Amino acid sequence: MTQIGKRVRVKGLVQGVGFRPFVWKLARDLSLSGYVLNDGRGVLIEVCGSAVAVGTFLDRLSDDLPVLARIDQIELAEISGDLHAGEFLIQESHESEVATGAVPDAATCPECLAEVLNPADRRHGYAFANCTHCGPRLSILRHIPYDRTSTSMADFPMCEECRAEYENPEDRRFHAQPIACPECGPKLWFETSGGEAVSGNPVAAAANRLHAGEILAIKGLGGFQIAVDAGNERAVEELRRRKLRPDKPLALMARDLHQIRSYCHLSDEEADLLESSAAPILLLQKDGEQLAHGIADGHDRLGFMLPNTPLHHLLLGQLDRPIVLTSGNLSENPQETDNDQARRGLEGIVDGLLMHDREIVNRLDDSVLRLDGSGPTVLRRARGLAPVPIHLPQTFAAAPKVLAMGGELKSAFCLLNGRNAVLSQHIGDLEDAATFADYKKMLRLYCDLYQFRPQIVAVDCHPQYLSTTHGKALAKEFGAKLVDVQHHHAHMAACLAEQQNPMVLSHPVFGCILDGLGWGEDGTVWGGEFLKGNLSGFTRLGHFRPVPLPGGNAAVREPWRNLAAHLHTTFGPDYLDRLHGTRLRDAVQAKPLELLNRMIERGVNAPLSSSAGRLFDSVAAALGIRFDCQSYEGQAAMLLETLARPHMRTEQGYPFQVSTSLPVVISFQELWMALIGDLKSSVSAGRIAARFHLGLIDGLVSALEQSGARPADRIVLSGGAFQNAILRDGVTSRLKASGHEVLNQTLVPANDGGLALGQAVVAAARHFAR
Template structure:
């Protein structure tokens, strides 16, 4: 039979996932000759054998790939000359130019967990067991190719038993770079907040102290976490007091799905997400009040995750109830990663520490997801999801290298290299100095990891964003072109990009982009926008009626300001007279309305804004929700959504006025007249909240149609306000019923956490169209 040779280049997430031993085993089964190795571009394979056997090899290469692998592309070339005939080998890694992906950290696989729980196994009760199917990746990685010497495991020499497993292609720990056991790997211990080591089983000690109501710091996979018994009301309230986190919901970790079902409804799809290798926090519909009330007061969902490391499995296995497991940091600061710094900074919060000696190289917070009627929604992209590249459409194959800087809040940056866009993990709000320092450190690290030298640096148009200022400085340093991308165009582009939409030239889509704030092209602050365009440009076809932001950032923190501004815009300076017979009149009269009204009338520190987020704040304030202030971003809107949910099937929406011709303007006087009438009639807050949501859905769909959207047109939904499940599902279903093709984001956040992806693809698309 004819012998042939093929060189096979495999691109994607194919390093650190057991891909080479998988190829080796496949070659032994068939059998064929050749070799496989890792290099900077992915995996390189050369195979020789009968033509039909090689064809079978190529088919199974994609069909049977390891569970954590993601093959984006396979390139084939013929091998000429002498062909191999001496079996199949696994070659040494080649440290050539880096263009491959880094696999995200993965939750403990069933086989490793079974070993940890088996008293007869040598890894019984070992908190750092892993294999090629699970365990740390990005969190321990210093550079690629991904080998042990490139990770923080380099300081732990393998014992002979681990070395045998590591070298055996038949073993699932073959070349598992973090391989470890109790004889040679990281160790665990418990110490008090006074730095005194406590003798005994560290996990058992921690479990006893949690049951006793203590607050503990736990060194997790990508950073420190703070834990407390989720059923102990006094302990949870004490955690809030010490951490200065009065209201924001707290994440929970449960032992297993059975335990989660005791507190929340679970669908099959939600179970699959919880048990996935990402093991994210998943927002679930709650039932009952068995856990501490203060975990998520006023919210109808709880954020649950399952254990993602052997350490978490061992700890939860000794507890009868879930634990609160929140980020180990001081309020608004980055999550701690270093033992000494955690001891020093967290001692004011915790009573003890569960520590280990494996270094966390890269900080990773927990990812947060929710399952909506229109599919999964990523609210925060971090551990388990980042930095898996977003694979772009073929049009980007020859794109220049673009570094996109993201925004100011929920910051993440993006490295675009050909069809791969690497979006960093969630870093945080750059207004905090420590977070901004971490952002700069991580950006430099990613550029080093990927040996990435940008040709274009893409930034937001807002002149005061720290990410924009830093991008300008980097453009000078790298000699790169600087490209400014409008905020809402970037949101729209991110959604198109993640779905490999080839909207680069002459293929416009409609975009309904709703968020808090973004710098507009006309010098005002945008936030409720209807756009039409592609990746290289757009036109603004409609927007919310602009309303002043009295006090600037103070209006974001204090919803009553937005309420006053909305009422002033709708009814003029005598708006208080319309509130006779409501408690709202007294509440507003207690505020400094005269200076605020002067700010509005004189346009002093009161920029005009079409913000959808501020509309939600104002309606929430009218119902007494977060009237005085918000202790975290989106608080008022989230509580308003929870309040509305039980009444959505029984109410009719408030009216909205949509003016024509283009650009269409959605205005709110009719909304406020109806809402105030309901307040005077004593309609419940929940029913009013539902009527607001229903009316807004109607108004948005009407505005899209009046802006020119017709049946079968693509409509992109993006922006942080579309984290509201009622709005996202309601608009999506209404538009689909009218024949529209609706695009929602499922891989990256619709909020500013996905902004950098949009900036990157816009900059690349503009390069093509010049």
């Protein structure tokens, strides 16, 4: 029988997921010889045997993969010289240039959970049980290849029983790098806010204190979390007061799906997302029993997640109700990860801390998703999702190494290396000094982790973004080329980068890009844009009518300023006369309008902007929603969406003026005339909100058609405003009904959290187009 040998290079998410024992078992079943090992590029296999058996091995290599594995590419070569004989072996890892992916942290698998809950198992009640199907990955990883010595588990030598499991290819804990048990692994304890250790079962101590209404810190996978009984109104209010988080909705953790169904509607698809290895926070429609009113006041959705570690399973198992589980920090600061820093940073916020001694190497917030009519929407990409690479088409195989810096808000950076674009986890708003420091630290860690030295550094065009100025400094440090990428082009490109069809990347598409603010090519601030282009370039076909931003950044925080600016732009300086007969007139008149009007008329600290986000703010303010100020980005727009949802099927949209020549301009005079008329007629705020949404959907579709989009043309929808489910689903369905192919984002956020991916692929495409 003919004997052959194949050298097999496997790239993708194939380390720390049980891939080598999977290969070992497959090769042994087929009586093949050779070896498998990890190195910096992924997994290397040499396999020898009969031609039939080797062919079967290659056919089955991509089937029945371990739960967390993903194969992106397989390269084959003939083995020259002597073929391997004897057994098939798992060899030690080799150091080499890093080109493989780091696997995200994964929620506890059913097998590990069963052991933790089994009184007869040696890991019964153990908060750190894991295997190759679950447990910490990125949060403990210092460098690649992914071996125990590369992680913070290096501080915990294995006991004999764990070592036996670790070295047995038949065991699901074979080379599970975070393997641990009560004998040799991390230890858990509970301490008071004063640092006094509490004796007894630490999980039981924490549960008792939550029952009593106390606020606790819990050391999770990627950072500290703050917990409180979600049914205790007083405790939730106190948490908001201490954390300085007055309004932003709070995340919840429930024991299981059955408990979630007591409070929210839950479809089968949503249940699958909750139970996935990512275990994200999922926004669900309220339905059923009530929790504390202060959790998500004014919103019709709750953000629920399921336990993602044995510790969370054990804690929720001792509680009757869900808990609030929010990030362990003072509002807007980075989440605490270090024990001593948490004691200091959370002092005055928490009454006690549930701690352990395993170091968190990489900070990770919880991912946030929502299931819309047009598919899943990633609102925040972090634990469980990052840093899974976005696998790009073959055309990127020869791309230079690009470091993309992202934006100012919801920051994340991206490392593009060939076909893999590694988008970091959500880091936060760089305006906060501690967050910016964390951003720089995380960027260095990723470059070290992937042994990445960029040839190109891509930045946003805004000259004052901290990500831009830091990117310029890094370009000098690395001797890399600096590439500026326009903000809204990057949004469009990020959506295109998710597509696996090379035709989509090379052929022009239309884009409707709606967000708050982005530096425009004409020196104004853009935000409501109609583009046509591809990765290497674009043309601006249209936009919202520019309106001043009186006070600059103050207009982002104070919706009344945008309302006044819109009314002034539409009706002139005597716009107050238009408001006679409405309650709105007194509210607007009480503001410093004389100063505001001078700013607008003289163009002093009132830059022109086509911002879609500020249009939402102005309409919300007209309805009395967060009129004076909003305490977090997008608050007014989110509340406006919630208000509109019950009325969407019964209302007709307001008129939006759409010009018929290029550049297409959407204007708002008819909108404001109709809206003010409804205020005078005492039409309910919910109906007005619905009419605004419906009219905007009509206006956007009309503007795209006036821009030249024809049936069968591809249209990208991106930018933070398209995280509005009414807008995303409404525009998508209308365009599809007209024969268009609509591209929405499902892997990375449409907001600035996905910006770096777009910057990276634009920079690479421009390199190819030279």
